[in-house]
Amino acid sequence: LYVVKSLEANRLYRNDGGDSFTDVASQVGVADTGDGSGAAWADYDGDGDLDLYVTNFGQPNRLYRNEGGTFREQGMLAGVDDVGDAYGAAWADTDNDGDPDLYIANFGPNVFFRNLGNGTFEEVAGALGIADSSSGIQPVFADFDNDQDQDLFVANSGPNRLWWNNGDGTFEDGSTAFVPLDGGASTGAAVGDFNNDGFLDLYVPYFGNNRLYQNQDGEGFTDVGRSRGVADPENGRGAVWGDFDNDGLLDLFITNRDTENKIFRNLGGDSQFLEVGETFGVNTSADSRGVALADFDGDGGLDMFVAIQNSPDQLFRNQEAEGNWLTVLPKGSDSSFDAIGARIEIVYNRTQRRIREITGGTSFLSQDALSAPFGLGEALSVDTLSIRWPSGTLQRFSPEDVGINRVITIVEEAPLPPVEVQIETTGDILVANGTAQTDVTVTLFNNLAEIALVSDRLITFSLDVGGGALDVSGPTIVDGKASARFTAGTLPGATPLSILVSGLPTQRVLLTLLPRLSGTDATLETIAGTGNGGFSGDGDLATEANFNTPRDVAVDASGNVYIADSANNRIRHLNPTDSTIATVAGTGVAGSGTVFDGEALDANIADPRGMFFHPGGDLIVSESGGQRIRRITLAQGTTSAFAGSGFSGFSGDGGPATDANLTTPRGLTIDSFGNAYLTSLNTGNTPNVSTVRLIKNDQISTVAGDPLQLFPNEDGVQGTKSRLNGANGVAVDGDGNLYIAEIGGHRIRRVDPYGIITTFAGTGAPGSSGDGGPARFLELNGPQDVAFDPAGRLFISDSQNNRVVAIELETGLAQTVAGTGRSGSNGNRGNALELNLDEPGGLTVAPDGSVVIADAGNNRVVRLRMLFQSDAPTVEPPPIDPGSGEARADFNGDGIVDFLDFLPFAEAFGSTSATYDLDNDGLVGFSDFLTFTNAFGRANSSNPAFTGIPRWARR
Structure with a gap:
């Protein structure tokens, strides 16, 4: 636990277990004595351990490189020794290159240092349009719109700011996304999905009524603080979301200046939150500032450290966590080791979904532990656990891998390559009415018969014959899946659909279009x-x-x-x-x-x-x-x-x-x-x-x-x-x-x-x-x-x-x-x-x-x-004339020209294969396709397998 002090030595408390900590800041070289503001951990140099950034007011900020148990100050060499009267800092890999970038809120123009991957940084806030000058307090990165990149919110002394990440390392101003518009002045921010809808919400403390901005499906935010009973009117400083009672719902803790701190318990549904600060024993009345969460004693309950100005700081051990729990500790490999920006999702009790995101700075000049704690209530198992890394890699785990009431460490691993393609349709029989639709879902599997969670492989959907249209999800596989929506045409008949995934054999599915009902039907x-x-x-x-x-x-x-x-x-x-x-x-x-x-x-x-x-x-x-x-x-x-x-x-x-x-x-x-x-x-x-x-x-x-x-x-x-x-x-x-x-x-x-x-x-x-x-x-x-x-x-x-x-x-x-x-x-x-x-x-x-x-x-x-x-009674087409070229279309020799014959024929199309060259012109082309189409669905009486029993309509 690192604690920043003002004009005295900062502290680094080593957790010795058994409820004891030892200050080792001087021993390891991080006892900075400047006018400290905040701090944030990240592995900026990609060597597999956590480095430390400390912001100062009126003095250079510090970047302490972890050298395996001791630290070396590298701010000047790395180019991040900013002297802009800094408050909060936050890390995030905004361009998804595997290296965490750094944003600093200043009493003046803010700065953004892009990590160049060689131990140095480049200041690009002005070039990206995010160098706000409204006396910034605390930046917070989070994926608010669920597009797999880190957006940026800055709590300011003036109007607060929001920038959407465009996914290519650039940003777009989204400050008008707040209803009502957010004019500040605020002191911090807390990010969490309080209503479990899969989108991260934002709580912002103010010098007055705080706001709870509920995320509107990634399109913007609406203040519901008053209706939810959390628009605390005091002088707010920090705020954190945490499931303090492990019931599966995120509660809210707020620090205040010179008035009582508060915990608002989440009762679920559309209910108001219930203030229980006194009941929980955390209603300290002091000049409380930053707050950070971690389960320091490993018992599954979120503990809380509160920094207090001009009074002793406080560490609260959780006594309220009665439900089952799971804590996920992610470790990046292709992504940064710190896993900042990783999103973890669990499903339990079949339908209960919960998400957490690892943040690189939040609250008021603070940062929570780089882990994802989940309360499970009375659930006895977790159905699935998924983690989306900043690199784009997705990993998924079953109940047997996860367990409950434990800390599970997950190391980022690339998925196994796919070896098989499976195709499912919502329905393979439609009416040829021009509007009927079905979804075709493609799933890749690896050699362990698990979904191969690969992305970016090219996929092509194509209609081989027949009417209809395709609306494809995209040109590539995403997390082992791709899909297309097929809209039927108006011509009844069989419509083969081919699917080609790069590096894997072509697969096909046969869609059947029935005639529309008539007046006599x-x-x-x-x-x-x-x-x-x-x-x-x-x-x-x-x-x-x-x-x-x-x-x-x-x-x-x-x-x-x-x-x-x-x-x-x-x-x-x-x-x-x-x-x-x-x-x-x-x-x-x-x-x-x-x-x-x-x-x-x-x-x-x-x-x-x-x-x-x-x-x-x-x-x-x-x-x-x-x-x-x-x-x-x-x-x-x-x-x-x-x-x-x-x-x-x-x-x-x-x-x-x-x-x-x-x-x-x-x-x-x-x-x-x-x-x-x-x-x-x-x-x-x-x-x-x-x-x-x-x-x-x-x-x-x-x-x-x-x-x-x-x-x-x-x-x-x-x-x-x-x-x-x-x-x-x-x-x-x-x-x-x-x-x-x-x-x-x-x-x-x-x-x-x-x-x-x-x-x-x-x-x-x-x-x-x-x-x-x-x-x-x-x-x-x-x-x-x-x-x-x-x-x-x-x-x-x-x-x-x-x-x-x-x-x-x-x-x-x-x-x-x-x-x-x-x-x-x-x-x-x-x-x-x-x-x-x-x-x-x-x-x-x-x-x-x-x-x-x-x-x-x-x-x-x-x-x-x-x-x-x-x-309707089946009307059989006449058998194929044994002496015609159509008889050769029964390639597999089962006595019927059907979809099983079409599969190899389609593979050979455009080749010079004599087997599939039905008109003997040296090329398997359109003329052969017409011959095959005429034979399709008909019995081949010249084949010994032909028995006279109609089989053309079988599915």
Whole structure:
């Protein structure tokens, strides 16, 4: 620990262990007696040990070169013995050449010394436009915009300054990035990601109200100090971020002049910080100045040294660090040994990400230890640890390499070279509609089957044949990966995509573009409702009856259609034999409270929304307005309670379903074991905080959703530890996966049989793009319901987009199958893609494979009949004539000309290979390509492998 003094000898305290330190400054040659200001460590000469720079006021600054245990002053020889009345200094490798550069804040023009790599420096502040003259106090380097170079903030007696690093050793003024504009005067700065969004935030002490500048995704900063409760109004000096209680959240310590120092504890989320200085025992009232952090006793708790003017300095041992922890001590090789500018990221508990960056000077004339301490709370392991070095090298470590409750030293190592290329696509089957997209991701692997974290290798993506366009991530591999987004053309067929990585064999992937659905593939017809709102028509044809916002439908094994006529508070039956309509339950008057046994036609049903058939044939109905689920025994025309007390709220887990409180129950479904699932759109009185509950053996429990709002809305966790935003329709597939339509979340969530929740479709933002591509790219807008067909397709009523979408589970392909996207009605029969739907709600798959849809806004029920591209009968092309040149295109001799033959043909293109020269003109060229294209997908009957069994369409 080095401590700078004013007009007396500086101290270098050697840590002797066991709570004792010894001042060895005089012994090792660093007991400078000038009017000291600050100090910062770095390995400026690249010899693997830390050198020391000391700033002085009115006297030359000092550069002490470490010579293996003793120091030699080299300021004049190195050209950094500035006499500009210096305050703070900070090191950073701003041009990524492996040598740390040095910025000094002066009472006058600031200076910036570029390290020339030979033990000397060149002053270039003026040339770079960063020689500010506003009486600088403390410079701080950090990568604020996540572009892998060090930006510069300077706390000034005048307006504070920010310069963005352009990545080539030059800077651009970014001082207008602060909202409100930062006019100073300030005394220091602390850098840390307090809200764990992956961007470094900035805390600035002032002679007055301090500011907490929250980073806005690398685009600028917004002051949130007052809203977060950390706009301390005292005379601030230094500040540091540190996870003092090891709970995974960065807390904040502030030194003040002649008033109490403070610690603000980070409570997480959007909460204000809690001031706990007195509780933590650090609320010293003195002329406190600099502050620096280090775990001096190695127990995992961040300790703190505070420099005090005209009083003894203070060293605080941490007594509050109760959580698990990990400290990373990085050592550079291609980068500077000090690792200044290295960024360390850990992931724990699957989704918790934390970053730290090694700084070369911060706070007020101070510098923290050159290590990265992390609090882990109750986590028992770290999932991954990554370190990005200033050289650009990335290293990644697994839980077995890392451990917890320890200090781990990581030495920078170049990655092993790649030996293999692997390709993944978001989906390799698209619709040829001109807009469908898929991502193609290329990953390089080394000989240990690990990702080869190399960068700067050239990569080329090219379409060999077929329509479409590519948007490539860049010309080079970055951290072992590269990607391209493919946009389909309008021509159906096979589209091979070639990927060439420098030094590795060419790889290819085959994308299949399906034809768009036609008017004969998808037809829609009205089966109930005139389109006019109201109630009428019982006993007459269903198409002559009036409905009032029908919200759901259910079809039994005989084809009887039951309709939740929601705003009429009735359940109505469409007879498939004579197409007449009749009411089977409900008086038309909404009711509430406990459901009593009785006649179904005498029941006061309130806003029926969800329905399913129980194995015994009873119809189960959710009453969104009655806070209950009702059983209708159709054979006897009676009704009884199935779930819900009739009173709103959230209660009853672990007990009888009929005793549970529900709030606005909506979706209903049943699995193959007879277990029922229901959604509550609102839990208690909280809008859009939803749950999915299971009824098994008449007992109720929660399987998804967070009614107490203890957890964020995230994927990859237990379903009960993630919020649901407006859960409505539900469905269960044959493997036991539960699908949930989130109206407010604009997506479909999936809970697997192990209870883990993920997003299956939708981006989370309302929209309508992504049609014809992978479900992952599909944008939804207020989806209301989901249903499965026997072929493994999930149908979604995308209500606010006025359409129905189908997703094939096997391929992930999502495409619109009904609706134009416009509301209203423009016909009752015809092409499903040319007829309007208006806020389609509940839907179900009938025994004949058709999809019955409650077209709520049009006050009708419609039936959709589909013939998907994969359902169409295969028309085999004729076999290849054995005597033609096309027969030679079966290069691998398996009896079929397919993609396996295309791979070597593409490799040989442009060569003189006789094997692939199909027209015998001496060159494998375009004429041969036309011959191959004509043979592609056809059987080669002249080959013994040909059996007459069609194989051309195999994937």
